[in-house]
Amino acid sequence: MIEAKYISKFFSDTMVLNSISVKFEKGRNNLIIGRSGAGKTVLLKCLVGLHEVDDGYIDFDGRDFSHMNRKNRKEIRKEMGMLFQGGALFDSFSVEENVMFPLNMFTQMSEEEKLDRVNLVLKRVNLVNANHLMPGELSGGMIKRVAIARAISNSPKYLFCDEPNSGLDPNTADVIDELIAEITEEYNIVTIVNSHDMNSVLKIGDHIIFIHEGKVAWQGNRDEILSSDNELLNDFVFSTELTKRLKRKK
Amino acid sequence: MKLFYRIGQYLILMKQVLAKPEKRSVFFRQLMTEFNAIGVDSFGIVVIISIFMGAVVSILVAYNLENPLIPKTMIGYTSREMAILEFSPTMISLILAGKVGSSIASQIGTMRVTEQIDALEIMGINPANFLIFPKLIAAIFIHPALIVFSMAVSIFGGYMVGIFTNLFTVSEYISGLRSWFDPFSIFYALIKTVVFAIIIVTIAGYQGYIIKGGSIDVGRASTKAVVYASILIIIFNLILTQLLLI
Ligand SMILES: Nc1ncnc2c1ncn2[C@@H]1O[C@H](COP(=O)(O)OP(=O)(O)OP(=O)(O)O)[C@@H](O)[C@H]1O
Numbered sequence: 175m176i177e178a179k180y181i182s183k184f185f186s187d188t189m190v191l192n193s194i195s196v197k198f199e200k201g202r203n204n205l206i207i208g209r210s211g212a213g214k215t216v217l218l219k220c221l222v223g224l225h226e227v228d229d230g231y232i233d234f235d236g237r238d239f240s241h242m243n244r245k246n247r248k249e250i251r252k253e254m255g256m257l258f259q260g261g262a263l264f265d266s267f268s269v270e271e272n273v274m275f276p277l278n279m280f281t282q283m284s285e286e287e288k289l290d291r292v293n294l295v296l297k298r299v300n301l302v303n304a305n306h307l308m309p310g311e312l313s314g315g316m317i318k319r320v321a322i323a324r325a326i327s328n329s330p331k332y333l334f335c336d337e338p339n340s341g342l343d344p345n346t347a348d349v350i351d352e353l354i355a356e357i358t359e360e361y362n363i364v365t366i367v368n369s370h371d372m373n374s375v376l377k378i379g380d381h382i383i384f385i386h387e388g389k390v391a392w393q394g395n396r397d398e399i400l401s402s403d404n405e406l407l408n409d410f411v412f413s414t415e416l417t418k419r420l421k422r423k424k
Numbered sequence: 425m426k427l428f429y430r431i432g433q434y435l436i437l438m439k440q441v442l443a444k445p446e447k448r449s450v451f452f453r454q455l456m457t458e459f460n461a462i463g464v465d466s467f468g469i470v471v472i473i474s475i476f477m478g479a480v481v482s483i484l485v486a487y488n489l490e491n492p493l494i495p496k497t498m499i500g501y502t503s504r505e506m507a508i509l510e511f512s513p514t515m516i517s518l519i520l521a522g523k524v525g526s527s528i529a530s531q532i533g534t535m536r537v538t539e540q541i542d543a544l545e546i547m548g549i550n551p552a553n554f555l556i557f558p559k560l561i562a563a564i565f566i567h568p569a570l571i572v573f574s575m576a577v578s579i580f581g582g583y584m585v586g587i588f589t590n591l592f593t594v595s596e597y598i599s600g601l602r603s604w605f606d607p608f609s610i611f612y613a614l615i616k617t618v619v620f621a622i623i624i625v626t627i628a629g630y631q632g633y634i635i636k637g638g639s640i641d642v643g644r645a646s647t648k649a650v651v652y653a654s655i656l657i658i659i660f661n662l663i664l665t666q667l668l669l670i
């Protein structure tokens with residue numbers, strides 16, 4: 175379990191996160207939702223330590239991550255996988271080398287074992303025969319899938335995804351969502367996903383955290399989200415004309 | 425004020441760079457790649473520049489030695505000294521600051537803006553060490569090799585002038601090359617070279633590493649890398665010459 179307690183984050187004088195406390199349990203899909211600029215990415219980056227929090231702490235299964243030095247953090251980081259919004263694949267490496275990279279750095283596996291593992295995770299994300307392509311030769315959806323494969327290749331305990339399906343067509347977006355949900359359940363890991371796509375929220379949102387202006391404005395699951403009477407949340411959830419009309423009809 | 429901030433930031437980055445690599449086998453693989461990128465790929469430009477500069481230097485010396493009391497062997501001697509002491513180490517380093525420095529800054533800068541550096545960080549890797557250290561080690565070894573090679577080629581450039589013109593003869597040139605040789609001048613040149621190599625790689629790495637923003641900033645960082653590395657090379661050239669030769 176990852177637990178954030180009272181975390182705040184400032185950029186010069188603006189407060190982007192305002193005393194956020196939230197628990198992310200394992201084996202379920204934790205979704206962070208909110209408007210553009212609400213602070214989702216900043217929250218995710220604070221959780222993984224790419225931004226330092228100005229206040230509060232973050233705890234990974236009883237280990238106080240936010241006050242650790244670099245050396246101790248490394249042990250937890252080896253258990254993390256992260257899918258960046260743009261993929262962040264290493265562009266001088268092929269697909270295979272990208273996915274193998276965490277194994278090369280942190281395991282003592284033989285070449286053969288590593289290759290088996292790489293092929294297994296690539297198959298998991300439905301990418302076969304792409305081993306020797308370079309990142310520049312991939313489509314947006316393929317990049318996301320390779321990035322997921324890289325994030326899970328060294329069997330992480332914590333998986334972070336920043337807008338895994340932004341910029342993808344609805345079908346591919348669906349496939350990516352399903353993939354994340356399956357992986358979470360299969361490996362029983364802590365998964366945290368940033369999203370502003372209501373489709374994925376309703377599809378995979380086991381635990382939904384709605385962020386508004388740097389605060390947690392609502393939490394619940396996908397069944398509760400449609401019947402909530404939280405106004406801020408309703409503004410976000412029923413933001414399109416279609417959903418507004420449907421809601422009125424109901 | 426900002427200068428002090430930059431220097432502090434640079435020193436902190438260097439502290440991260442100078443660490444034990446995460447995995448030796450990966451490090452050696454990277455080192456080989458960098459030997460290629462920094463060294464082998466620069467041989468062509470070093471040859472061309474050195475041969476022409478060597479030729480020009482010997483012609484200039486010959487034209488300026490009109491006094492019949494000064495022996496023509498001075499031409500070979502002076503050309504050699506100029507190549508070893510100044511022209512090869514400094515001039516070629518300035519060229520490499522442009523070629524190698526800009527490519528390091530833009531490579532690392534691109535990795536920064538596309539979050540590849542963050543991705544390394546998340547995996548528990550020290551990105552500064554992973555990205556800059558192999559380049560630094562490669563440059564410290566390959567840069568002096570390039571410079572010694574440049575010295576030889578530029579002396580050969582003067583030799584070619586002896587063959588194709590009647591400014592001086594080949595035998596005058598060679599006997600000049602052989603006279604009054606002090607091995608310390610090579611040592612001096614190599615020390616300068618190593619310092620210049622460190623300047624080029626670390627300044628370029630720093631400029632790329634600290635980028636915030638997008639692709640415009642990558643271009644800006646690579647320009648800054650070249651400009652600052654060149655200025656520092658010129659300054660350290662003076663300092664080291666003062667320290668070592670006087
Ligand atoms: N490095 C930074 N420096 C200064 N301000 C920042 C920085 N990163 C984010 N911010 C500010 O923090 C706020 C929240 O940004 P954040 O990227 O978390 O939004 P988001 O919820 O992820 O939005 P989106 O859905 O568009 O990705 C924004 O107002 C942004 O301007």
Ligand SMILES: [Mg+2]
Pocket residue numbers: 214215216
């Ligand atoms: Mg975001």
